[in-house]
Amino acid sequence: MSKISLPFHIKEVFNGMAETGGLFCLNDDKFSVEFQTKDSLVGLIKSKINTILISLGDIAEVHFKNxxxxxxxxxxxSNLKVADQLPNQSSGELxxxxxRRNADIALEFVSVLELKASEFVLKYPDK
Known part of the structure; x- marks a missing residue:
């Protein structure tokens, strides 16, 4: 399987004072989230680029609303410790x-991620 990358954006970070841009990456059995937060006023203040590796077993559900x-x-x-590392998450949900131009990629990404997460749970039921 080839690598699937999906760009995303979060506007309301730190009560609207910042915004986050990032990339979901799915490569074989690895899922990662790369993101950077910057101030929404001028855009001069930026955080370092963060990379979070997430086990496929920690994904409970994925949904795309088009x-x-x-x-x-x-x-x-399914693990709040994983969700806590991500910006603007609420109750384990991001x-x-x-x-709009990435909607087709998002549909493919959701399908592949759900499939990989299900395969992971079947392969490693205790994790």
């Missing part, structure tokens, strides 16, 4: 915006 005006990807985690 609305007319807004495209939203929601990932629900909601991100996807640009």
């Amino acid at each position: 609305g007319f005006f807004r495209k939203t990807l929601t990932i629900r985690f 909601k991100v915006s996807i640009e």
Whole structure:
């Protein structure tokens, strides 16, 4: 399988004072999230680029809402420690915006991620 990368955006970080841009990467059995947060006023203050490796067993559910005006990807985690490392997560759930031009990639990404997460659970039921 080739690598699938999906860019995302979160606008309301730190009560609207910052925004986050990032990339979901799925390569074979590895899922990672790379992101950087910057201030939403001028964009001069930026965090370092963070990379979080997530076990496929920690993914409980993935959903893509392909609305007319807004495209939203929601990932629900089964482990709150994993979700706590990500920006703007709430109760183990991460909601991100996807640009219209990446909607087809998002649909493929969700399908492959759900398949890989299910295979992981079947292969390693104790993890």
